[in-house]
Amino acid sequence: MKRVFLGAVAAMALAIPATAQPTGDLGLIVERASGSLLVVDQSDRAKIGRITGLGDLSHASLVYSPDERFAYVFGRDGGLTKVDILEQSIVNRVMQAGNSIGGAISDDGRFVAVSNYEPGGVRIFDAETLEMVLDIPTQSKTIGLVDIPGTKFVFSLWDAGETWIVDLSAETAEITKIEGMGTNPYDALVTGDGRTYITGLFGDDHLTALDLWQETPEPMPILPGYAEGREGLPVYKMPHLEGWALAGSEFVLPAVGQHEVLWVDARDLTETGRTQTHGQPVFAMARPDGRHVWVNFAHPLNDTIQVIDTVTKQVIHEFKPGPGVLHMEFTPRGREVWLSVRDAGKVMIYDTQTFEKLREIDAESPSGIFFTARAHRTGL
Amino acid sequence: MNKIVLYLALSSAAIAGDTVPVDGPALARLVQQDCGSCHGLTLKGGLGPDIRPEALAHYEPETLASVILDGIPGTAMPPWRPLLTQAEVEWMVDYLLSGGLE
Structure with missing residues (x-):
């Protein structure tokens, strides 16, 4: 979006309906401490507004409506807030629980x-009214909640080691429970086709996958004993698994308690390699084309980024953007990456080909960065 | 941050005969940001339990210090001994028990 155009919109806000403004290259950045969202324009590498009053946004995440106009923001304090990116305002907000995660x-x-x-x-x-349509108590903390095709959601139970599939396609919701996923699943991802669901386990020395195309999905342990015989290192922040894990024909996954990322063949789920990393990986995110994987790290090594080449599985670039690199978001086709550098109070934008820094944007304790293109991706 | 609490906490460390300087603001930040990544930014709990003063009141400070230093094996609570000194952990225990974050 061009700034001139934006200026024109601002000047004629009363005359032109806000919907005339495209949202395809916009995004939101969580300012975790101040309970606000920055509205950003990816093409202009600029912030264009701020939405305030969203409560405790530590560990907050959000998803977009199909038209990329509205975002649903999930706050740690249990707040569910619907915001309008065009109007840069809160549309509706409900406190739906005491403590939520995504x-x-x-x-x-x-x-x-x-x-x-x-x-x-x-x-x-x-999604329209924020009225609750279904309550699914689990007697367990829930993690790894994702959408899959067919109006279904999948999530896992930290305490019970189960994965549940909720089918909302019919009048009455149908829930399928899959036991034996492993001890303390801490997060999960689903592939972009909605077929493979992978949970990371804190309490077991493997991960568990489900083939959701099967009539009755069975838990399949992957990378069994990946840390066997090695001392578990302290984990000062749990890794995240996300739908960014597919790099070429392999998944790249953060290990837990080991300073490495693990490579798994996406078809047969066997290990294809390991790459030693600078610290405990938090996000291992494949660039959208899959050619490189960007990795950030847990405290106290969270000032560093490593970039790994998918073909050679070697670290090809390492740099220190600043203290507290919490999150990364690639532009939809991967040309640029935005990094939240919490303790520097900056969002930094890099060229993913040259690794050159292109721009810094001031932000208050920035964490999650979410571009609207996520609206069209399954499982993000 | 409550300055009186900070002052008291620093004094108690001094009385304990600790000569290693403790960087209170840095530790307070660590409590909020890094303890907060599991226990919540407001410490009311997340993947880890509530660690606000009411929740911790019935523990001995020594117990809390040992949990922070050595973690709880078999759970997600890691040992902080590789990163923090005894004096720093004692400061953190005082800080948590006195509700320094509030």
Whole structure:
């Protein structure tokens, strides 16, 4: 979007309906301490506004409506907030639980699901009104909530080691429970086709995958004993698994308690390699084309980024953007990457080909960065 | 941050005969940001339990210090001994028990 155009919109805000403004290259950045969101323009590498009043946004995430106009923001304090990116305002806000961890939107855009720690379970809301349509208590903290095709959600139970699939396609919701996923699943991802769901386990020395195309998905341990015989290193921040894990024909996954990322063949789920890293990986995110993987790290090594070449599995670039690199978001086709550098109070934008820094944007304790293109991706 | 609490906490460290300087603001930040990544930015709990003063009141400070230093094996609570000194952990225990974050 061009700035001249933006200026024109501002000047003629009363005359032109806000919907005339495209949102395809916009995004939101969570300012975790101040409970606000920065509205950003990816093409201009600029912030264009701020939405305030969203409560405790530590560990907040968000998803977009199919038209990329609205975002649903999941706050740690249990707040579910619907914001309008064009109007840069809050449309609706409900306190739906005491302590929540993330959410997802159904493939048809009708339902928003929220994963809660307290009370443990998942609650599903009408995306239009934010009225609760289904409460799924689990007696367990829930994690790894994702959407899959067919108006379904999938999530896992930290305490019980189960994965549940909720089907909302019919009048009455149907829930399938899969036991034996492993001890303390801490996060999960689903592939962009909605077929493979992978949970990371804190309490077991492997990960577990499900083939969701099977009539009755069976837990499949992957990377069994990957840390066997090695001392578990302290984990000062749990890694995240996300739908960015597919790099070429392999998944790249953060190890837990080992300073390495693990490579797994995406078809047969066997190990294809390991890459030693600078510290405990938090995000291992494949650039959208899959050619490189960008990795950030847990405290106290969270000032560093490593870039790994997918073909050679070697670290090809390492740099220190600043203290507290919490999150990364690639532009949809991967040319640039935005990094949240919390303790520097900056979002930094890099060229992913040359690794040159292109721009810094001031932000208050920035964490998650979310571009609207996520609206069209399953499982993000 | 509550300055009186900070002052008291620093004094108690001094009384304990600790000569290693403790960087209170840095530790307070660590409590909020890094303890907060599991226990929540407001410490009311997340993947890890609530660690606000009411939740911790019935523990001995020594117990809390040993949990921070050595973690709880078999759980997600890691040992902080590789990163923090005894004096720093004692400061943190005082800080947590007195609700320094509030």
